[in-house]
Each structure stands twice: as structure tokens, then as C-alpha cells.
Amino acid sequence: MNKKKLRVAIVGTGFIAKQHYEAIGRLAGTEIVAVVGRDEAKTRRFSQEYGIENYFTNFEELFYMDIDVVHICTPNNLHYPMARLALENKINVFCEKPLSLTTEESGHLVELAKESGVLHGVNLNYRSNAMVREMKKRVEEELGDLLLVKGEYIQDWLMFDDDYDWHFEPELVGPSRTVADIGSHLFDLIQFTTDRQIRRLYAKLITVYPTRYKRQQSGETFAHTYSGEAEAVEVVNEDAAMIIAELDDGVKVSMHLSQVTGGFKNGLSLTISGSKESITWKQEEPDKLFIGKRLGGNELVYADPKYVDGSLARFAALPAGHAVGWADGMKNSIAEFYSHVRGEVDNSQSYVDFYKGHRLMQLVEACLISNKEERWVELGELNEE
Numbered sequence: 017m018n019k020k021k022l023r024v025a026i027v028g029t030g031f032i033a034k035q036h037y038e039a040i041g042r043l044a045g046t047e048i049v050a051v052v053g054r055d056e057a058k059t060r061r062f063s064q065e066y067g068i069e070n071y072f073t074n075f076e077e078l079f080y081m082d083i084d085v086v087h088i089c090t091p092n093n094l095h096y097p098m099a100r101l102a103l104e105n106k107i108n109v110f111c112e113k114p115l116s117l118t119t120e121e122s123g124h125l126v127e128l129a130k131e132s133g134v135l136h137g138v139n140l141n142y143r144s145n146a147m148v149r150e151m152k153k154r155v156e157e158e159l160g161d162l163l164l165v166k167g168e169y170i171q172d173w174l175m176f177d178d179d180y181d182w183h184f185e186p187e188l189v190g191p192s193r194t195v196a197d198i199g200s201h202l203f204d205l206i207q208f209t210t211d212r213q214i215r216r217l218y219a220k221l222i223t224v225y226p227t228r229y230k231r232q233q234s235g236e237t238f239a240h241t242y243s244g245e246a247e248a249v250e251v252v253n254e255d256a257a258m259i260i261a262e263l264d265d266g267v268k269v270s271m272h273l274s275q276v277t278g279g280f281k282n283g284l285s286l287t288i289s290g291s292k293e294s295i296t297w298k299q300e301e302p303d304k305l306f307i308g309k310r311l312g313g314n315e316l317v318y319a320d321p322k323y324v325d326g327s328l329a330r331f332a333a334l335p336a337g338h339a340v341g342w343a344d345g346m347k348n349s350i351a352e353f354y355s356h357v358r359g360e361v362d363n364s365q366s367y368v369d370f371y372k373g374h375r376l377m378q379l380v381e382a383c384l385i386s387n388k389e390e391r392w393v394e395l396g397e398l399n400e401e
Contacts, residue, residue: 022354025050025078027098028089029062032112036087036139037066039347043354050078079105085357088112092196093188096121099370103132108357110137110350113200115373117190119381119398122374129370137353138373140204142284144348144366146319146340147305151288151297152209153324154305159290165263167206168272169198170283174255175276178229178246186252193253195221195383198284199273200376204368205286206269213375214269216394217261219383221254224276259383282342302341 024046026033033051040046050070053059063071072078075098078086088098088111096116102109103125115138116122129136142148155162173179182188183197190196207213229246256274263269277283284299294308307315317324319340349367356363368376382393 021045021047022084022357023047023049023082025052025081025083025086026068026089027052027075027086027094029053029055029058030089033062033087033089035343035346036089036350039343039350040087042347043351045358046354050081050083052078075101078107083107085110085354091182091188092117092190096125099125099136100128103128103134103136106132106134108135110139110353111373112139113368113373113376114138114190114196114380115370115377119374119377122370122377125370126374135353135357136370138368138370138376139346139349140201140368140376141342141345141349142201142205142299143208143345143368144352145297145299145302145345146324146348147297147303147317148205148209148345150305150317150319150324151286151295152211154295154307155209155288155290156211158292159288159295160292162210162212162263162265162267162288162290164289165206165210165267165269165287166271166289167202167269167286168274168283169202169285170272170274170277170280171198172278172280173275175278177225177227178231180228180230180249181233184228184249184251184253189253191253191384192221192380194255194273194275195219195257195259196380198275199257199259199271199383200380201284202271202273202286203376203379204372205284206263206271209286209288210263210267212263212265212267214261214379214395215264216392217259217379217382217386218392219257219259219386221383221387222256222258223251223253224255225251227251254387257383257387299342302345 024040026036026048040048048068051059051063051068052072052075056073059071085108086102088095092114095111099109099111183193227248228251230249231246232244255276259271261269282299287294287296296306303319305317352363352366355361378395378398381398382395386393
């Protein structure tokens, strides 16, 4: 692609759409030319506030414009139909996770992606944190044989029984909430850093509040305010999950997910145990890696171009003490995709495409089947369907 600037459209006006806008704004050679939202007044305000020339309430209006990439930053139920239309209209598409509500939908997107000739990505931004890349490199070169993997992703934003938003409505999020929402990130981190696939798993899904109390709300995800009388609503998706799994070489994995654990705002962490040392990354301390030693002193490695592998310097632009974090991972995630769109480098193994996004949806479905049938589920079972 020889264009001087990538012309970008954002679909959505909420919390995550704003994060995409800010990340794109940090990348040279980009121009956000349109925003799409359901609410005309809110979409107009968004376009005015962020200086975006065009705004629409109809997604298909974008197809009359010269657009290089569309970012889908909507509730989950719109991911599939919008991604399908983007592929059918030959527009490169970068979609929020999860890719769809079901594996049937994500499988259809994979078929369309094969035919489309355009690029497609799913935003699993944690894999683009500098220290996650360093973790992957050290797993390849320094840890020795893999012994065990332990991961957790725990939050507290739905800790009270009167915490309620659209994530509790299956028609908007699909049959899974916690596993699809945050478990998908952990699945991706485990597979990416170990360079192995999860081949089988056993899951126990937990709903701590069978009934929640729904009130009128305002504000965005993670910053809701509530008012008015409460309405009792049955909860049909999970608040937490405990999962054990095996990688394709037999290495055992344990995972803990929760959106109801007090004091943890975005507590994603991963520990990989090797025969020579262990390595731990915590998202709430994103610029550090803990290297655990049996003999000698442990190490704490900071994100700095001097300390990470030379091939990873683009992920850690600032010196140690200038902490790289969540927003940097988001920027890096989009930058990897854009570099491929521009034809500068084939970064298809660096970001999550629709094929990998479909695999993550299969892992979510495997958890649902395992919980319902109380058994181990082989991922090969789903691939055969």
C-alpha cells in the first residue's frame, strides 16, 4: 500500500473506542476520518471532541468512503455482523475481542477471511506489552524445559450484587461473560508466550450471585454510576472460573478468573516454570519481569531498550523508570497490524488474526461444554465439527 496516510474509521463511542482513538493518534501516518455510533447526538459529540470530520449512525455509510482500516469497538453482538460486512467490502478490519458470540460465527468469519484478500486482526493487546515479548523470548532461550504454567485474571468491578451492565445480557455478550471477556486474554498470553496450543481443558464456571439488582446507569464500563429503583434480574453467565488445561506437549496449566475479587482492578498475571528458572509478568506492574532462581539471587528486569532483546526495542521506546503500560500495549498492538497493512513487514504472527480469534472462541466454547458436562474437552472435538 503506497498511501501516505492510512485512513481509519472507528465504530463505537464508548470506553474502548476512546482507547483505540488515543492509540491510533500516537502512530505516525494515520488519519481517523470517520466515527460510527448508534446514538446520533453522542456520535456527533465524539466527532467534535476528537476532531473527526465524518460521523454516521449507519455502519454501511463507511463503504462509500475511502477507508483503509475499520476498528470495531462495539458490544460483542455487533462484532460478527460488522466484521462480516467489512470483509465482504474488502476493508481491512481490526476488531475488539471476543471475535464473535459463537464458534459458528467466528468460523464463518474465517471462511470469509480466506476469500477476502484483506487483513484482519483481533485486539488482544497484552501480547504487545514489551515485557510479554521479553517473556516469550526468555521462554524460548533461557527457561529450559517447561514444567508448569499458572495464570490468573482477577478484577473487582462486578463484586457487588447491584453491579450490573450489558455484560450480563446473553444477547449482547453470548453464553459466556468472564471466560469470553477476560479469559480470552489469558488463553492468548499462555499460547503466545509458550508457543504452544491448549489441546484440552476442564473448566468449572462459578456464578456467585444467581440474582443481581439492575438499576438505571450512566457512565462507561468500569466507571458506572447507578440511580433509581432496583429490579431483580436472574444471572445466566459466570462471575468466575477455575480451569485446568494441557498444552499440546503435555505441560499442565492452571487458570483462575474472577470479576468479583475485591482490590484487584485488572489483576492479570502469568508465571511460567522452567527447568532452569521461572518467569512472572503482572499486568498491574507491566514494566517488570520477575525471574525466579533456585540458586543465586532472583532478578527484576525493567522495560528498557537496553535490557530487552534487541529485536524487541520497538515495544519499549522509553528508558527504565518511564513505565510502559496498558496504553502502550494497545498502541503496539495496532502498530503491528498497521505495519502489515502498509506492506512494510508480514507481522501476521505478531498479532491475533481471525484464525487465532476463532481458536480463542473454541476455547471459550470448550469451557462451556466442560462445565455443563463435567468432563475434559479436547479441542480436536470442536475442530472436527
